[in-house]
Amino acid sequence: MFSAILQEFKGYFNRDFLFTVFLPVLFFSGVSLALFLEIRMGLGKALTAWENFSLQTQTILLLSGLVAVITAAYVLYIFQYVILRIFAGYWSGIPMLRKLRNSRVALFKRQSEYLNNEAQRAGTTTLTNEILARRMTYYPPSHHLDKMMPTRFGNVLRLSQIYMHDRYGIDSAIIWTRLRPLLKTETINALEEIKISLDFSILMTLLFVAFTLIWCPVLAVWTDRWGLFLICASGWLLAWTSYRNAVQSALAYSEQIAATFDLYRYDLLKALDRPIPQSAEAERKEWLRLSRFFYRNIPLPPPAPTEAKGWERVAKSLAEYIDDLHPKSDDHDGEER
């Protein structure tokens, strides 16, 4: 029974949970507790008080702290998807951010336009290329400005969706859940590796901002501990660094997702028993039909007859040749059928 419980726990405390939520929450809880004790009584006195506790009390306190941290981490873990979406700029459902969304999208459009102009004005080819590379890395293509998101993180994640849609007509949000089970373990591992880094960076950004916005005013209003204040204020810079790191992770993730679709999309078609399209146009149509089928339940047309290949083609040509040599009457044909 114990091993069953342990297995259950292992399921909950996987690597993803440990790195993306538990460790950051543990770190910030520990630092916050240390700060609180330092302000209230001084760390030295707190440690002396801790040493004066009995072993039983120490164990109970440690366990209670651990349970509190795990609970907080688990709550964050549940809301991680929501947090990610907020960072990606899906703000339509949040009335407070809805207005901000429009102004941010307009700003990013202006920035994109600005980079285009800068690229045209750049004196050298190298500089032009550099500016255009930046433009293409952080903003949707000029013909997809309507898909602009209100955050840089969101725009970077959008790039892979636009790429898949433009190249193959794939709606990645719908198709991804069908494709994922078909992926090889090493591909999934590579994706998860980047996803852990991305989630970690996003949560660190959030926690650094929260830490700074809570502790700096507390220290400034109730104490004159300027050294501690500066340490806490460094969280503001670290939040920015974490966010930049999250954007870079999102770039890598976006690239990896695009590569996965490039390499494995036919596997999904095979698994769905759909023919492999022969042209880019046919492929776009096929993925569009599949997306509509999955998303809106619009029935799929039967697969178009495919041209025979190899020995099948030789056999077919031979049959036609024999038919030409010995033409059969319509009646016979009918009888044979």
Added chain:
Amino acid sequence: MILSRLRKRPFDPLGLIYWLVLLAVPVVAWRMYENSMQTSILVFARDLPAFHVIEANDLVAKKINASEVTSDTVRDLSDLSGHYTRNAIKAAQPINKKEVVVISDPSLIRNTVAVPFTANSQTIFSDLLSAGDIVSMAVLPKSVSLPPHELMLDSALVLSIDSVGSNRVITLALPADRWSKYLPQSQDATLVIARRVK
């Protein structure tokens, strides 16, 4: 050229807020540093005359530079409560411990007037007199025809001792309702002040 480019660059209000917060950090830290360099002391809320019995409503807290605080600066209320001012003290100034004197017996300063006496080594039986001491006063008639010396006051509070030229001026707290009685007694007599042993 760089400036014109910056001007054309789309303005990001959120970015500006971020940098403003970042710029506010050193400003706030500097204010906190200055605060940490200051210390809170008690000062008088208004100008006080000499020999004023200090009460809680005479005092306010004030932050001053820690460098202005010496070991003689009064910091705690306990150093002021039950004390009187030895001399006139200006408001909002750090109070020196020497400027206030503890009252060992409050009844000795209640309803009293400050009466200065010129004293010399002959009139003071003890050279160790200091403000706050309790003394006995007696008069020694200069003329032998007068009655022998009489104890004028059993206990009186020494408010201050100041030097004026070669003489010393001792200011005593004498009961307000009786002090006029002492004046005729002290005429043609030597005033002797002796410190009471506690």
